[in-house]
Amino acid sequence: MNPVTATLNLLAYVNPWRRERLTTYIITRCLMAIGTALVVVSSIIFLIDYVEISKSLGQRGDLSSLQIVGLLMLKSPNIILVLLPFAFLFGTLSAFVGLNRRSELIAMRAAGMSAWRFVLPAAGMAAILGALTVTVLSPAATVLADQYDRFAAQQSQSDTRAKTGEIYLRQGDGKQQTVIHAREQSEDGRLIDASFWTFSLDEAEIPRFLTRIDASEAVLRPGTWQLKSARVSKPGETTLYYNTLSIGSNLSPERAFNRFAAPQSTNFWQLPGTIAQIESSGFSAAGYVLRLNQLLATPLMFAAMTALGAAFSLRLMRIGGLARLTLSGIVLGFMVFFLNQLCGSLGKAEVIPAFLAGWATPFAAFLTAMTLLVYTEDG
Known part of the structure; x- marks a missing residue:
């Protein structure tokens, strides 16, 4: 037939x-x-x-x-x-x-x-x-x-995943948001000279600074960030130093460093999950x-x-x-x-x-x- x-x-x-x-x-x-x-x-x-x-x-x-x-x-x-x-x-x-x-x-x-x-x-x-x-x-x-x-x-030769340079990420939920910056990303996925700024959100969604963490290296594992040579600073408190430190994360290691596809290029069946992930990270998902x-x-x-x-x-x-x-x-x-x-x-x-x-x-x-x-x- x-x-x-x-x-x-x-x-x-x-x-x-x-x-x-x-x-x-x-x-x-x-x-x-x-x-x-x-x-x-x-x-x-x-x-x-x-x-x-x-x-x-x-x-x-x-x-x-x-x-x-x-x-x-x-x-x-x-x-x-x-x-x-x-x-x-x-x-x-x-x-x-x-x-x-x-x-x-x-x-x-x-x-x-x-x-x-x-x-x-x-x-x-x-x-x-x-x-x-x-x-x-x-x-x-x-x-x-x-x-x-x-x-x-x-x-x-413009594949963004092959490029090195400054990395910016964001994670969190409706109560807290963490902005992540790193000087560069190594070939094995480690962030070099990473900084984590954590803010809390009040009822009006106005951010209030909570803590800053600076680390020489940061590796994203399922559900957590593994930091080396970390320095934790909070307003009005003494700076603390850690050889290793773990902090929670809701980012996926497989997708954290990949840019979200444009709305027009996103699969229909993947749209609900993509919308939930973008909104949980604190970004606007209006286009999706x-x-x-x-x-x-x-x-x-x-x-x-x-x-x-x-x-x-x-x-x-x-x-x-x-x-x-x-x-x-x-x-x-x-x-x-x-x-x-x-x-x-x-x-x-x-x-x-x-x-x-x-x-x-x-x-x-x-x-x-x-x-x-x-x-x-x-x-």
Whole structure:
């Protein structure tokens, strides 16, 4: 069984309306048109990325065209997923305009079939594909993008983990925070000339200095820092000296010295843990919370774009103005995309709550589509 047949069989199985032939036919037409739109969007992205990779990495003599194509397959999927809502918008527009041109919609409406009977199933299937995208495709694309970033960092000799120099870390919880600074990090992971500043946080989260510890060496073990030649200083108290000293830590030795991946590059399944770790360290996780809400709202966004595409292509051909109405749908789709980006920027800057920034645009787009459908169907 080839992959195309297997995919169609899978979609037919998860289709809740598989016993309704007419509804299944409409969903199939929409999926075929969405697939065609996806191919077009992907081809454009592949072409742009191929030129970019050829200029940035392909100048090296030991990179062949086949290797550049391999890098292209690592980088492009993550970008394609960002533009995937356009594939649903353009695909749905194309599918319903085609049905309209062949007078199939007229026959359905003449048979007494409501527009809701074929728009809502298409939107529902888009939501199912959105859930599949979030849980399967997005994590896979993130892994591929991470491999590309690692390769690009190695080629440009900019892998941050290979660099030596000053190290800054932070650990703590809602009651205490510790800022850690070291002059450098040795190859075996030891911090050289490390300093630990510990602060307590009152109810207003105002820090109050508690203690400073200076050590010639510091090694992070599970749950603890092992210090050598430590000097402990507290306000109003005599400085104490220790040959060895252990202090508690909630940092993971495997991840403490690795930079957090950007929110857009973080796996969906790893986002909750990353958010908890960042917040426990006293940092703001607004960007990651926003990313989590945007991913959770993806099924609604896909359903909204599908419903918008259908709403702008239901006008009967004999009435006229279908082309202008279709163009209006495309323009509205771009407006939805830019509004989503604007809300994302405001949410990342913590101007508006991350939940509102992630869900506002998909919800508004879905309500707009439903309003247009009510106006078109019920007058």
